[in-house]
Amino acid sequence: MTKVRIPTPLRQYVSGNSEVEVSGGTAGAALDNLTDQHPDLRQHLYTGDGKLRSFVNVYKGDEDIRYLDGPDTEVSDGDELSIIPSIAGGAAGGRCREL
Amino acid sequence: MPLKIGAGDAGHIHDHAKEAYPEECSGVMVGMDVEEMKIVVDVWRAENTHEDERSRRFLIDPKEYIAFDKRAGERDMDILGVYHSHPDHPAEPSDYDREHAWPGWSYVIASVSEDGIEDMRSWVLKDDRSGYDEEPILG
Numbered sequence: 001m002t003k004v005r006i007p008t009p010l011r012q013y014v015s016g017n018s019e020v021e022v023s024g025g026t027a028g029a030a031l032d033n034l035t036d037q038h039p040d041l042r043q044h045l046y047t048g049d050g051k052l053r054s055f056v057n058v059y060k061g062d063e064d065i066r067y068l069d070g071p072d073t074e075v076s077d078g079d080e081l082s083i084i085p086s087i088a089g090g091a092a093g094g095r096c097r098e099l
Numbered sequence: 100m101p102l103k104i105g106a107g108d109a110g111h112i113h114d115h116a117k118e119a120y121p122e123e124c125s126g127v128m129v130g131m132d133v134e135e136m137k138i139v140v141d142v143w144r145a146e147n148t149h150e151d152e153r154s155r156r157f158l159i160d161p162k163e164y165i166a167f168d169k170r171a172g173e174r175d176m177d178i179l180g181v182y183h184s185h186p187d188h189p190a191e192p193s194d195y196d197r198e199h200a201w202p203g204w205s206y207v208i209a210s211v212s213e214d215g216i217e218d219m220r221s222w223v224l225k226d227d228r229s230g231y232d233e234e235p236i237l238g
Contacts, residue, residue: 007168008177009201043228044202055199057161064161085164087181088149089196089206090123090156091188 002030002075005082013040027058027081028071045083055086102179102205102221103237104128104139109219111142116184116211122153125183127164128205129171136237137179137205143167156195157183180205180221187211190218192231200224205234 001021006014014020022037024030031052035042045056052058058065059082065073075081104112108128115124125147130140145167149158159181171178181204185191190210192200200206202224210217222231 007164007201009203012203040226059161084161085201086161086199087125087127087145087159087164087201088157088199089125089181089183090149090152090193091185092155092193092195 001077003080004030004034005080007083007085009085010041010044010083013044014038025074025076026069026071027060027065027073027075030075030081031058031071055088057084057086058082059084100132100135100137100223101235101237102128102137102139102207104142104207106238108139108142109236109238111144112182112207112209112219113211113216115144115182116186116209117215119147119184119186120211120213121186123147123149123155123157123184123186125157125159125181127159127167127181128179128207129167129174129176130179131176132179139179140176142182143170154186155188178204180207182207182209184209184211190220192222197224197228197230200228200231202226202228206231207236 004020022030022033024033126144128139128142130138145159147153147157148160149156190208205221207221209219221234221236
């Protein structure tokens, strides 16, 4: 089993837990199993076409899986995955509006 | 759920927004949920690491988030939300904000112009990500 650390905004979808244990031989499989168990998580992690949202980072230990093998990154018993938010935003584009 | 921000912490957000102007500033608010109210105990500035267009975009590096989360946990607090400024724009979330928002967090937006702070409002993403609900800010 792989431990997945859940960031505070998403804990409401996993019964308030900060960690969830899931099976799966790769990071992608582990996340699939996580969202199968907790379906309300899916829309916050994935876009409508099933891609991990750009501001959702998944780390294996201290490394972003984007710099490993992405969803195919192998995980084994005792490994820890962490869902880490990139926090982003900003005003509407185009010309500034008069306040 | 109302968000309680004391005058000192609100002042820190205002100061950050004015110092960063005309670029956007951002940071996190930490504290706790108590009796149906989110109480901000401290606000921590973050570096805007967006590569360009910092007058209308902000980005907090995941590594900085990890450090904030650890620091909050050591103080038995949670990250309650994020503040950022909208230079020369209203204190209302944009579509870009919504696309990048996390559920449950308070998003405080300070509207700032060259004359100073124009407005400050707080928003929470709807569960279905379709928009925001405004939440009252209590002093």
